[in-house]
Structures are given as C-alpha cells and as structure tokens.
Amino acid sequence: MPEQTAGSRPTLEAVAARAGVSRATASRVVNGGEGVRPPLVDKVRQAVEELGYVPNHAARSLVTRRNGAVAVVIAEPEMRIFSDPFFEQQVRGISRELTAHDSQLVLLWVEGPGDHDRIARYLGGGHVDGALAFSLHNDDELPALIGRTKIPMVFGGRPAAGADLTVPYVDADNRGGAREAVRHLVSRGCRNIAHIAGPRDQTSAQDRIDGYHDVLVDADPDLLCQGDFTEASGARAMAELLDRRPDVDGVFVSNDLMASGALRTLRERGLRVPEDVALVGFDDMVSVVGTTEPALTTVRQDIEGMGRLMVRLLMRLLNESGGAAPASVITPTTLVRRASA
Amino acid sequence: MPEQTAGSRPTLEAVAARAGVSRATASRVVNGGEGVRPPLVDKVRQAVEELGYVPNHAARSLVTRRNGAVAVVIAEPEMRIFSDPFFEQQVRGISRELTAHDSQLVLLWVEGPGDHDRIARYLGGGHVDGALAFSLHNDDELPALIGRTKIPMVFGGRPAAGADLTVPYVDADNRGGAREAVRHLVSRGCRNIAHIAGPRDQTSAQDRIDGYHDVLVDADPDLLCQGDFTEASGARAMAELLDRRPDVDGVFVSNDLMASGALRTLRERGLRVPEDVALVGFDDMVSVVGTTEPALTTVRQDIEGMGRLMVRLLMRLLNESGGAAPASVITPTTLVRRASA
DNA sequence: GGGCATGGTGGGAGCGCTCTCAAACCGTCC
DNA sequence: GGACGGTTTGAGAGCGCTCCCACCATGCCC
Known part of the structure; x- marks a missing residue:
C-alpha cells in the first residue's frame, strides 16, 4: 500500500483560523454554507482559496459513514x-x-x-x-x-x-421497441416478417422475441432465426432465413450489428433493401448505423x-x-x- | 453523496474486547501479527472471524495518510x-x-x-x-x-x-521488435521489404518505423506507407503499396489489425502469402492472429x-x-x- | 539476588472532520 | 426595559484506527 501523497495539506482548522471563525463554521461553509451569515461565508471561502484547502476525504468518511x-x-x-x-x-x-x-x-x-x-x-x-x-x-x-x-x-x-x-x-423497453419495429414493418406492407434473435439466455434478446410475437401472434416458426449478436451470425441467419422462406419481405433484427450482417447477405443475394426486403435493427449504434448502405432503420435506446x-x-x-x-x-x-x- | 452502507459493523475495539487484549494488540494482529505472541494472535484471529470484523478503511486512511x-x-x-x-x-x-x-x-x-x-x-x-x-x-x-x-x-x-x-x-520495445520483424523478412530472402506504419503522432508507431529503418537504412521511401491502425487502412495501404511497387515481397505491418487488412488485399489481388509476399504483424492479438489465413507471423508484446x-x-x-x-x-x-x- | 537488556503489551494521543448542544446574539413585543 | 423566540456561532465529543511510548514480565549476567 502506498504512502503519503503530498506534503501536509491545510486542514479545516487552518482555514478556520485564517478566517477568524470556528472549525464548525468553516465546516458549514465548506459544505454549502447553510445558516452562516454572508460576510463569514465570504471570509471562509477566501481562506479556502488562499490556502488551497481540499477536504480530507477519509476524515469525512469516518464520521459520515459514507465514502463517496x-x-x-x-x-x-x-x-x-x-x-x-x-x-x-x-x-x-x-x-x-x-x-x-x-x-x-x-x-x-x-x-x-x-x-x-x-x-x-x-x-x-x-x-x-x-x-x-x-x-x-x-x-x-x-x-x-x-x-x-x-x-x-x-x-x-x-x-x-x-x-x-x-x-x-x-x-x-425491449419488448415495446420490438413491437414498434414489427408494427412498422407491417404498416409498410410486409407480409412475411422474420426475426433474427439474439441469445436467448439474455433477457433483452428474449424480450425482443416476445415483442415480435406480441404483434405476430401466429408467426411461422421458420421465420424466427437465432443469432448471437455478432455481425457474422446476422449474415448467417439471414442466409438461413432466405433458404427456408425465400418470400420474406421484412426482418426485424435484434441488434444493429446483426442487421449489418443481414444486409451484407441480402446484398450478396442481389436483393434490394427495402424494396425486396425491409430491415429494422435495434440499438441505434452510431458506428453501425452510420455506415450501412442503405442507412439502417432501427430502434433507439438511450444507453448512456x-x-x-x-x-x-x-x-x-x-x-x-x-x-x-x-x-x-x-x-x-x-x-x-x-x-x- | 450516499449514506451508511450497513448496520454498525464491529470495530477493532470489539475484537480486542472479545479476544481479551488491547486495541493496540488487536491492530497488530490485523496488520500481520508481527511481534505478538502466537497464542494471542490466535485469539484475536478467532475474534475477528467470529465478529466478521473488517477494518474501516476511512479510519485507517486518516491516520496512515494512504488511501489504497x-x-x-x-x-x-x-x-x-x-x-x-x-x-x-x-x-x-x-x-x-x-x-x-x-x-x-x-x-x-x-x-x-x-x-x-x-x-x-x-x-x-x-x-x-x-x-x-x-x-x-x-x-x-x-x-x-x-x-x-x-x-x-x-x-x-x-x-x-x-x-x-x-x-x-x-x-x-517497439523499435527492437520492429528490427527483429524486418530482419526475419530479410533472412527469409525478401528483397523489397515495405512497412505499413501507424499514426506518426504515436510514439509506438514512430518507434516501429525507426526500427524498420534501423535494418533497412536506405529503404525506398515508396516502400513506406501510412495507415492508422485500422483493418481498412491496412487494406488500403497494401493496395497502394502494390500499385507503387509491384515487386514488394515482404511487408512489416505496424499492427495485426492492419496486417489482416493487408492480407485481404493480397488475397484479392491473387497473391500468395508468404510465397509471393511475406507478412509480419505486431501485437500478437489473439482475436486477429487466430483468424487470419494464413496464420499471422507477428511480434508479440506482453500487454497485460x-x-x-x-x-x-x-x-x-x-x-x-x-x-x-x-x-x-x-x-x-x-x-x-x-x-x- | 539485584541490575539490566529484551521483547511483548496496553494506554493514550491524535489523524481531520462532522454534528450535537449550549451559549451568544439579535430583534421584537408587551 | 425586560422577557422571549429565533438565528448564528463555537466548544467539544467522538468516528475507528495507528503508533508512540511507557510499562511489565521475562531471562540473563555479574
């Protein structure tokens, strides 16, 4: 364990002395200044400034029992x-x-x-x-x-x-977002809407599957394809889908990365997006969304x-x-x- | 700022009391037990165990002036x-x-x-x-x-x-590693050895360039190509290189990611690796090195x-x-x- | 057998801070 | 003019720990 980090730093005591007040008052000012008359507040603030006072975290933690x-x-x-x-x-x-x-x-x-x-x-x-x-x-x-x-x-x-x-x-709201994505495909006139899903052991992926089923209650199981959230798995899943159901005209993909993979497969197969197959992703990840051709329609979530x-x-x-x-x-x-x- | 994290935890005082020793002795045991007789050490250890004592970090910091x-x-x-x-x-x-x-x-x-x-x-x-x-x-x-x-x-x-x-x-040792990579290409019989460099504002990239020049003092400037450590830039740089100097037969690439891009370009141009062009990367990054075809010769650094x-x-x-x-x-x-x- | 190192132990101060509580102060009202 | 309520202020008690130092057994030597 490390050692002292700097020369002795000024204490609250020093600040109080310099400002001509008690330690308690200095403490009050440092912690917001509630209930201290303005002239004193200023004096203390100035002393803090001049001394370059920084509260000692450990001492504070010790009494407040919080450690920030x-x-x-x-x-x-x-x-x-x-x-x-x-x-x-x-x-x-x-x-x-x-x-x-x-x-x-x-x-x-x-x-x-x-x-x-x-x-x-x-x-x-x-x-x-x-x-x-x-x-x-x-x-x-x-x-x-x-x-x-x-x-x-x-x-x-x-x-x-x-x-x-x-x-x-x-x-x-993974489920709600998925519903909205699928509904959008429906409203575009898509008849055979597939879903490329993420790993089922992740609740987010499962929720998106559920959302898909909320809208498409009797969806053909063949239209549900499993991916693992990687670009490659999206490409593979899309290929699989196309083989099983060449008539797919809309796909809701569980994340953008897989959607970009799916897009690649579609391009390779000579299918136009969105004319032949419409695609909706999930995440709205700038790094993906900004680079696909065509630009990806997707469900945004505010991750930050x-x-x-x-x-x-x-x-x-x-x-x-x-x-x-x-x-x-x-x-x-x-x-x-x-x-x- | 947060509040107390749990019910009152046992203090050193409590441990000392339970072990029938002074707080000072308890402290010694907790901190290694130097200079405390074995029977007492055991007693204190047991008390710590029974009470589930955990030292208060803030209190310790306060006096030691270290905060770990x-x-x-x-x-x-x-x-x-x-x-x-x-x-x-x-x-x-x-x-x-x-x-x-x-x-x-x-x-x-x-x-x-x-x-x-x-x-x-x-x-x-x-x-x-x-x-x-x-x-x-x-x-x-x-x-x-x-x-x-x-x-x-x-x-x-x-x-x-x-x-x-x-x-x-x-x-x-970026420079030394670069030298070794280039020397390896030389010893393989490569005559026209190029370097795909990383961004010059990074010392590591610059050092690798310097290492390249250490071995190939009079290298044709055309053999030096600039990348930015991304896969795409590696592919682009390789293409450029091939256009400028179709006779390159060896390339030292400043990182594995760019090397994998270069590999892609070489494949696209129908060139065999290493027969036509030999390639050495840098980093030995598992995610890249494991997937390239052929497997990438590279300079390993122990990053962890x-x-x-x-x-x-x-x-x-x-x-x-x-x-x-x-x-x-x-x-x-x-x-x-x-x-x- | 008393003096003296020696190592082990406990007492107690104090790290820098917050917070309670009582004293001091102010203005107001009867 | 004094009692009273309200607001500021300061004194002081710790928070839990480490570490200095005095103390006390030992064991040893002369």
Missing part, C-alpha cells in the same frame, strides 16, 4: 463487452452521473468464480456505498453474489427470473441515459435507506426511420 | 480504445496487480479539455495515492496536466518528446504484463517517496513465427 464511491462490478467474461459500444456508453453514463454526485467509480473486475470471495469481501467491507452490476446472462451468479452482501445495488438490464427481485434495475439512471436509482436507494426499494425503470425506445425500412 | 486507491486516467477520445483489445488487456493487468497490492482502481474519465480542472482537483485532492495514464498522442495535454498535480504517476507508453521526462513509463508493470513501478514510486524516480521499463518483444512469414 460506487463499485461497478464487471465480470471477466463480460469484459469483452467493453468492445461492445453498448457497454462503453453505459459506463460513460455511469461515470458522468457519478461525477455529478461527487462520487467516484471503483472498477471491480471479477476474474471468475474463484474470485467471488474477494469481491464479496470487498463489497461487504464498506469500501463503497453501493454497487452497480450488469445482469447479462441467465446463468450468471454474480447478481446473487452481490445480493448476499446486502450492499445497496442496482442492475443494468433486467435480471433473469430467479434473481433477487427486490433489486431494482434499469432496462430499455440508462447508465445515468442506474446511478440515480442507486443514490435514491442510499438516501432513503430506511424506505422501500425504488421501483425499477424501463426506459422508452423510439423507432428511428431511415432508409432500410 | 490508484486512479486510472482515461481520456475521452481514448475511451474508444476500450474497443481496442490492447487497452482492455492493459487495464486487466493493472486491475490484477492492483488487487495484489490491496489497492483499488478508480476510473477517471476525462471528458475533454473542459474537464481538466475537475481531474486536476481530484488528483490533487489526495483521494488517490497515485495515477496511471496513457500517453497515446503527441498532442495530448493530459500527461502535462497530471504532471502539474505533482501526484506520483506512471505512464503507459513512452510519452512524446517534450513531456515530463521525470515521469517513468512502461513501454514495449505491461499493465502490471505500471502498477509495480507506481508502488515503488510511492514507497520510496524520498528517493529518485525509478527508471522506466522497456519490456521485450518476441517474434512469433507462424505461416505468413
């Missing part, structure tokens, strides 16, 4: 997901909102089941005020693990059934906003510690119409 | 680099080593120049013991910014000339190890606060021979 830090728990297998712009955006939102709340982001990297003990100890050890985690796979033990530490937490993404339901989460929301929910959880757990939030999605459908 | 946290500063434009497996691996290494040192990773996300103030204040505010930053572009102001805060820090990657030279860094090294260097810096700054470390690279050269 939130853990973002990332499981090793999901780390690859940093390559996923989705995750990046979410972390960005979290980071921004945390900054706004004067809290810091402590990255907790879970190396695998063998690492669970360490994580639980850390989380339970009162180093952070709360935790943010992502529930990506149904078989993920992480949520349960964190749940056991009894630390306030919020999930990103709806946890699979079976997970602790008292833990609030933030998720996009979801990240921010996770933090807000956690903060609420922390501040109303006694009260009931805040409700989860489902953020709306919007259909962004471009050229592909 | 290290900032990893990531500039917004570089964040995209999380999609770069390079960065991911480096952060992984950092995370692991930090864990080994009982320190936590505080992620500091710099949103742009407007954010510099906040970062400087945070870094200077004694919240973390030190900082780790990446110096990726010559024009990056971040290193200078952190430097001004006088906080102990270590760079990942050699900073551009002009940066604070007293700050130690960890970098791969570099991350760990950054942490070790920082720890040394922190522990020998008085002494001279530790020297920077250049980690060796190794040529991994596969099929492409």
Whole structure:
C-alpha cells in the first residue's frame, strides 16, 4: 500500500483560523454554507482559496459513514463487452452521473468464480456505498453474489427470473421497441416478417422475441432465426432465413450489428433493401448505423441515459435507506426511420 | 453523496474486547501479527472471524495518510480504445496487480479539455495515492496536466518528446521488435521489404518505423506507407503499396489489425502469402492472429504484463517517496513465427 | 539476588472532520 | 426595559484506527 501523497495539506482548522471563525463554521461553509451569515461565508471561502484547502476525504468518511464511491462490478467474461459500444456508453453514463454526485467509480473486475470471495469481501467491507452490476446472462451468479452482501445495488438490464427481485434495475423497453419495429414493418406492407434473435439466455434478446410475437401472434416458426449478436451470425441467419422462406419481405433484427450482417447477405443475394426486403435493427449504434448502405432503420435506446439512471436509482436507494426499494425503470425506445425500412 | 452502507459493523475495539487484549494488540494482529505472541494472535484471529470484523478503511486512511486507491486516467477520445483489445488487456493487468497490492482502481474519465480542472482537483485532492495514464498522442495535454498535480504517476507508453521526462513509463520495445520483424523478412530472402506504419503522432508507431529503418537504412521511401491502425487502412495501404511497387515481397505491418487488412488485399489481388509476399504483424492479438489465413507471423508484446508493470513501478514510486524516480521499463518483444512469414 | 537488556503489551494521543448542544446574539413585543 | 423566540456561532465529543511510548514480565549476567 502506498504512502503519503503530498506534503501536509491545510486542514479545516487552518482555514478556520485564517478566517477568524470556528472549525464548525468553516465546516458549514465548506459544505454549502447553510445558516452562516454572508460576510463569514465570504471570509471562509477566501481562506479556502488562499490556502488551497481540499477536504480530507477519509476524515469525512469516518464520521459520515459514507465514502463517496460506487463499485461497478464487471465480470471477466463480460469484459469483452467493453468492445461492445453498448457497454462503453453505459459506463460513460455511469461515470458522468457519478461525477455529478461527487462520487467516484471503483472498477471491480471479477476474474471468475474463484474470485467471488474477494469481491464479496470487498463489497461487504464498506469500501463503497453501493454497487452497480450488469445482469447479462441467465446463468450468471454474480447478481446473487452481490445480493448476499446486502450492499445497496442496482442492475443494468433486467435480471433473469430467479434473481433477487427486490433489486431494482434499469432496462430499455425491449419488448415495446420490438413491437414498434414489427408494427412498422407491417404498416409498410410486409407480409412475411422474420426475426433474427439474439441469445436467448439474455433477457433483452428474449424480450425482443416476445415483442415480435406480441404483434405476430401466429408467426411461422421458420421465420424466427437465432443469432448471437455478432455481425457474422446476422449474415448467417439471414442466409438461413432466405433458404427456408425465400418470400420474406421484412426482418426485424435484434441488434444493429446483426442487421449489418443481414444486409451484407441480402446484398450478396442481389436483393434490394427495402424494396425486396425491409430491415429494422435495434440499438441505434452510431458506428453501425452510420455506415450501412442503405442507412439502417432501427430502434433507439438511450444507453448512456440508462447508465445515468442506474446511478440515480442507486443514490435514491442510499438516501432513503430506511424506505422501500425504488421501483425499477424501463426506459422508452423510439423507432428511428431511415432508409432500410 | 450516499449514506451508511450497513448496520454498525464491529470495530477493532470489539475484537480486542472479545479476544481479551488491547486495541493496540488487536491492530497488530490485523496488520500481520508481527511481534505478538502466537497464542494471542490466535485469539484475536478467532475474534475477528467470529465478529466478521473488517477494518474501516476511512479510519485507517486518516491516520496512515494512504488511501489504497490508484486512479486510472482515461481520456475521452481514448475511451474508444476500450474497443481496442490492447487497452482492455492493459487495464486487466493493472486491475490484477492492483488487487495484489490491496489497492483499488478508480476510473477517471476525462471528458475533454473542459474537464481538466475537475481531474486536476481530484488528483490533487489526495483521494488517490497515485495515477496511471496513457500517453497515446503527441498532442495530448493530459500527461502535462497530471504532471502539474505533482501526484506520483506512471505512464503507459513512452510519452512524446517534450513531456515530463521525470515521469517513468512502461513501454514495449517497439523499435527492437520492429528490427527483429524486418530482419526475419530479410533472412527469409525478401528483397523489397515495405512497412505499413501507424499514426506518426504515436510514439509506438514512430518507434516501429525507426526500427524498420534501423535494418533497412536506405529503404525506398515508396516502400513506406501510412495507415492508422485500422483493418481498412491496412487494406488500403497494401493496395497502394502494390500499385507503387509491384515487386514488394515482404511487408512489416505496424499492427495485426492492419496486417489482416493487408492480407485481404493480397488475397484479392491473387497473391500468395508468404510465397509471393511475406507478412509480419505486431501485437500478437489473439482475436486477429487466430483468424487470419494464413496464420499471422507477428511480434508479440506482453500487454497485460505491461499493465502490471505500471502498477509495480507506481508502488515503488510511492514507497520510496524520498528517493529518485525509478527508471522506466522497456519490456521485450518476441517474434512469433507462424505461416505468413 | 539485584541490575539490566529484551521483547511483548496496553494506554493514550491524535489523524481531520462532522454534528450535537449550549451559549451568544439579535430583534421584537408587551 | 425586560422577557422571549429565533438565528448564528463555537466548544467539544467522538468516528475507528495507528503508533508512540511507557510499562511489565521475562531471562540473563555479574
């Protein structure tokens, strides 16, 4: 463990002395200045300025019993997901909102089941005020693990059934977005609308499938094709689909990456988009959406906003510690119409 | 800012009472047990166990003046680099080593120049013991910014000339690795060896160019082609190269991603690798190297190890606060021979 | 057998801050 | 003019921990 970081920094005591007030008053000013008369506020502020005073975090934590830090728990297998712009955006939102709340982001990297003990100890050890985690796979033990530490937490993404339901989460309206996408294809006049789905062990993918079925109750099972959210799987799925049902004229694809793969297959097969086959994606990921030809119609979700929301929910959880757990939030999605459908 | 994280946790006082010793002795045991007789050590350990005691970090920080946290500063434009497996691996290494040192990773996300103030204040505010930053572009102001805060820090990657030279860094032996790659092409009998370079404002790319020139002192300038580390730029550069000098028979590419692009172009032009053109990449990135056809010969650098090294260097810096700054470390690279050269 | 190192232990101060509580102050009203 | 209510202010008590230092057993030597 490291050592002292700098020469002795000025204490509140010093500020108070310089401003000619008591430590208590100085403290009040530093923490907002409520109930202190303006002239004194100014004096203290000036002293702070002159001395370059910065509050000692540890001392403050010690008495307030809060430490102004939130853990973002990332499981090793999901780390690859940093390559996923989705995750990046979410972390960005979290980071921004945390900054706004004067809290810091402590990255907790879970190396695998063998690492669970360490994580639980850390989380339970009162180093952070709360935790943010992502529930990506149904078989993920992480949520349960964190749940056991009894630390306030919020999930990103709806946890699979079976997970602790008292833990609030933030998720996009995957099902509603899917419905809107499919309805859009219907309204365009598409008759045989297929769905290229994401991995079924992810609730988001499953919800999108459900949304598809909400609109197309009796859809031919042949029109449902499985992908794994990668571009290649989208291309493959599209080919499969075309082989099974050459008459498909509309496809709702579970994410943009797969949609771009599907687009590639369609192009290779000489099919026009949207004339022969209309395509709707999901995510509205700039890196994909901006580059496809034709531009991709897709369902947008505010990923960064979801990240921010996770933090807000956690903060609420922390501040109303006694009260009931805040409700989860489902953020709306919007259909962004471009050229592909 | 958040609130108390759990019900009152046991204090050292409680542990001491239960073990029938003084708080001082309990503290000694918790911190290693030096100079405490075995029977007492056992008693205290047992009390810790039974009570589920976890030291209060804030209280400890308050007196030790260390806070067991290290900032990893990531500039917004570089964040995209999380999609770069390079960065991911480096952060992984950092995370692991930090864990080994009982320190936590505080992620500091710099949103742009407007954010510099906040970062400087945070870094200077004694919240973390030190900082780790990446110096990726010559024009990056971040290193200078952190430097001004006088906080102990270590760079990942050699900073551009002009940066604070007293700050130690960890970098791969880019120049040496490049030399080895080019020499390998020479020994294979290649006569016209080209280089597809990375962005010149990155020292790593420049160093690789220099290594190329070390071996091929009088290389035809036409044999040097500029890329930007993306797959597409590699493909484009290879095409350009082929147009300018159809007689190239060997290419050293500044990273694997560009090499895979170059490979694509070569395939499209009907050229055999390595028979017609031999190819050597840089990085040994699994995701690329494993998928190319033929398998890519490349220069490996131990990226995760570099991350760990950054942490070790920082720890040394922190522990020998008085002494001279530790020297920077250049980690060796190794040529991994596969099929492409 | 008393003096003296030696290593083990406990007492207690204090890290820098917040927060309670009582004192001091002000203006107002009877 | 004094009592009273309300607002500011300051004194002081900790928060939980580490670490200095005095203390106390030992064991050893002369």
